[in-house]
Amino acid sequence: MGRDRFNYQDAGLVNFDRDSFPHNIGSVGIFEGQIPFDRYLAHVDERLDLVPRYRQRMVRAPFDLAAPAWHDDPNFDIRQHVRSVTLSASEDTSQLLHLAGEFFAEPLDRQRPLWQILHVAGLPDGRTAQLVKAHHCLVDGVGGVQLLIALLDTTREPEAPRRGRRREPQPLPGPLVRFVNGVCDQMLEQLDIAESVALTAVDPASALRWTSSVGKALWAARPYLLQRPPDTPWNTKLSSPRRLAWQDLPLAEARAICSALGGKVNDVVLAVLAGALRRYFLLHGWDTKGVVLRVAVPMNVRSDSEARALGNHVSIMLAGLPLEIEDPRARFQAIRREMKALKDVDQARGINDLLRLLGRLPAPVQGSLGRRLSAPNVVTNLLCTNVRGPETPLYCLGHEMVAHYPWVLVTWRMGLGVAVMSYMQNLWFSFTGDAGVLSDIDRIADFLADEFRELHAAVVAKPPPPVESATGSEAVQAAASRKQTALTVVARDGEDSSPAATASLSPTAMNGGAPKPAAGSSPQGVGEDHG
Numbered sequence: 001m002g003r004d005r006f007n008y009q010d011a012g013l014v015n016f017d018r019d020s021f022p023h024n025i026g027s028v029g030i031f032e033g034q035i036p037f038d039r040y041l042a043h044v045d046e047r048l049d050l051v052p053r054y055r056q057r058m059v060r061a062p063f064d065l066a067a068p069a070w071h072d073d074p075n076f077d078i079r080q081h082v083r084s085v086t087l088s089a090s091e092d093t094s095q096l097l098h099l100a101g102e103f104f105a106e107p108l109d110r111q112r113p114l115w116q117i118l119h120v121a122g123l124p125d126g127r128t129a130q131l132v133k134a135h136h137c138l139v140d141g142v143g144g145v146q147l148l149i150a151l152l153d154t155t156r157e158p159e160a161p162r163r164g165r166r167r168e169p170q171p172l173p174g175p176l177v178r179f180v181n182g183v184c185d186q187m188l189e190q191l192d193i194a195e196s197v198a199l200t201a202v203d204p205a206s207a208l209r210w211t212s213s214v215g216k217a218l219w220a221a222r223p224y225l226l227q228r229p230p231d232t233p234w235n236t237k238l239s240s241p242r243r244l245a246w247q248d249l250p251l252a253e254a255r256a257i258c259s260a261l262g263g264k265v266n267d268v269v270l271a272v273l274a275g276a277l278r279r280y281f282l283l284h285g286w287d288t289k290g291v292v293l294r295v296a297v298p299m300n301v302r303s304d305s306e307a308r309a310l311g312n313h314v315s316i317m318l319a320g321l322p323l324e325i326e327d328p329r330a331r332f333q334a335i336r337r338e339m340k341a342l343k344d345v346d347q348a349r350g351i352n353d354l355l356r357l358l359g360r361l362p363a364p365v366q367g368s369l370g371r372r373l374s375a376p377n378v379v380t381n382l383l384c385t386n387v388r389g390p391e392t393p394l395y396c397l398g399h400e401m402v403a404h405y406p407w408v409l410v411t412w413r414m415g416l417g418v419a420v421m422s423y424m425q426n427l428w429f430s431f432t433g434d435a436g437v438l439s440d441i442d443r444i445a446d447f448l449a450d451e452f453r454e455l456h457a458a459v460v461a462k463p464p465p466p467v468e469s470a471t472g473s474e475a476v477q478a479a480a481s482r483k484q485t486a487l488t489v490v491a492r493d494g495e496d497s498s499p500a501a502t503a504s505l506s507p508t509a510m511n512g513g514a515p516k517p518a519a520g521s522s523p524q525g526v527g528e529d530h531g
Contacts, residue, residue: 014137021410022135025408026406028131029396037084039397043397051147056073057112065185071173073112084119086120093246117133155395218354225379229377234437238413239434241435244431246405261336263332266386273321276447288323292321293321294320297317318380401423416434418430431445
């Protein structure tokens, strides 16, 4: 199509959106030293030229005849998207946690580009924070890394400024033009569907492959589809995603566990998360016997041609978190075996094929389904997304980013969401909770560190030093001392270690604001980016 229309996932995220639960995603970066706001504002304005999409706004077709399209915002004003606040004196990050929870929960203005940045001064030890929020239709987890790399540098003093060519914004199309364009694009969409049907008739094997792919995915998920998920206090009618807790774990120790037991770092993430939730259940006197919580794990299904694209190219895998298993090694092995089995049948691709079919539903039908997100969730208990980030230090105007916490939404009666991202030598965890539940969500973050120490001690001769809760400034200070001198991204366990692969997320590989993809790479899971 001639117009830059949303893909089916992006359109669905908009149509399923609600003001009380906006489909926002984002991150919190903490930098050493004080970054003056006027310099920061000019810096962001300049770097946006590397990602022109962030100067565009969503424009709907009349009567939702076609998916929304991206158009230049002729009234774009950087000050409507980047602002600054100063916190009062505090010895820890509790104020920042509260501010971040409020910031991410607020919906974005759909008449403007769908993102905001909050520059935060007044942190302990004179640090500065950067809170970045974008609507999920604009970017997914992998695309969020692209924006991060566009805004930041790989050295404290870059040799030359990185900037793209700024173009003059085009005026927004009028209602008649949008109507005609919508009709034409809808006709093209119907022709595409007809062509797919005709090709299927000529090549029935393609339909069999699709049916087999979807069938294998659903068969692998059958234990979670044939009966309701366990009851938890956070699977209820939600009010607003404003509770937040942070934690960080050493990536090297996570890899040491994988070396000893096999599996991937994402298996470690799910295993210690299961252990943390087991402890949380026991803390409140809830039964864990036979309880297997259901977790949705987003997976990146970008093809090589889509590796540098913004928007969403994700599927999910449905897995279990067995709370009954007390032994950390046994729990890890149970999760590792299930995740391997799900990848062997390529569940994520099968579910993606099914989602593509559902994505052809008209926008009004999607909106109607979105209003049913207040109905009971009969599939999952929580979401856990895990994104690979750069392992080299990043800088903003010469100030090193010493901590980076992702943020993920909560929706469809899932009042708990977990986001994980690697940066430098740490795995940074963010726990999002609904305002009406999980008043002690910080205990889950603390339990996560306890479980990690136990698992590491069970499989590695020397246990790692205690990991403090990231709700205080000490965790950020400790993370600041862990610096890596290498200037390339280290390949994850079990991944290609060729130069192309090691540069796949290097900020020096930027081209138009996006990382250069590894040659010949196959789709990888958002939850599998750590090897």
